[in-house]
Amino acid sequence: MELVAELELELGHPCQANAYLTPPGSQGFAVHSDSHDVFVFQTAGSKQWEVHGAEGVDDVLLEPGLSMYLPTGTPHAARAQDSVSLHVTLGINQLTWRGLVERAVAPALATVSDAHLPAGYLDDPAQLVGGLADRLDALAREVRRLDAGAAAEQEVRRFLTSRPSRLPGGLHDVLAARDLADDTPVRRRPGHPCVLLDRPAADQVEVLLGDRSLTVPAWIRPALEEVRARPSFTPGDLAAHLDPQSRLVLCRRLLREGLLEAVPASA
CATH class of the missing domain: 2.60.120.650 (Cupin)
Structure with a gap:
């Protein structure tokens, strides 16, 4: 896995x-x-x-x-x-540019009316020309208004929240979270991302964890950057960013969410 x-x-x-x-x-x-x-x-x-x-x-x-x-x-x-x-x-299973474009333009396509075609167009295709031209022009305007940056971010979010859940030993980590102390060693769970997306309008950060996402206040971002940079650490290593209670709360949450795992005593 x-x-x-x-x-x-x-x-x-x-x-x-x-x-x-x-x-x-x-x-x-x-x-x-x-x-x-x-x-x-x-x-x-x-x-x-x-x-x-x-x-x-x-x-x-x-x-x-x-x-x-x-x-x-x-x-x-x-x-x-x-x-x-x-x-x-x-x-x-390769993701392709065509697939990305299709997902990106889907909101624009949704603006096109789903009304039925006029009766008689099989004998007189010209009946379709004007209506099709108008709809294509309107669609082109909608496509030009699309934000490529937002679509790219959405693609990353889609991928990094839809991976299969892989949490061997997860129950042990949930139990270990209760006894977490400032000097308890924890480590990043292999194969689990920690990608941060800013949500400035809400003053929040969304954390993409692979099979789910977690939303936290924006002021926690420096601590999360520290978590991203370290394969293993203790809550106390986050002292430059969070007070003792806050860093324990964060690490317990990340243990329960599967981003972190408890380090066995023999490790």
Whole structure:
């Protein structure tokens, strides 16, 4: 889970992992292609891959420790050899400029009337010309009024509040929050972002945590910047920004929200 989460934050694209255990001499799927990029990692046994490219078919033998990259749409099939075979794939579900533009212009499209087309236009397409031209002109005006900066921020917010929840040991952290003291060590949970978006109109900061967001007063921002910069710390390390009670309240909240995790005594 940590690998997928870290990869998503590094690339900015949704990722997934799958494991394929295949009996000796068996083939899992016929030749097929995937709608996303795939990285293949052979972990046990071996597999013979049939990979279709622009210049023909390549036969590739993957053994433990070897890997292969299959771009989106590459036809392929794999067959285990003389022993049980296990390989893991990492899939990259790419976000595209077209998708971003579609999401950005959606509010403008919503202003277009959803009234029905006039009867008889199939025999006389000219009936559509004037109305379509007017609507396209109006849509163009709405698109020109769009704020690209706001749309870009919304895209970041959409991604960093919709990741799958990954909180192993979360119950332990919730319980640990009760006994948190100024010298209790805590650390950032791997694969969890801490992106800060200012909301000046409300004098607040929104904290994007991956699967949710948290809104806090703007004066807490320097302390959150400190949290972002440190892989591990104690509440007392925030003394330059918050009083003792406030920093304990903040760290307890971040433990409950999953951004932080308690450091085991043996760590």
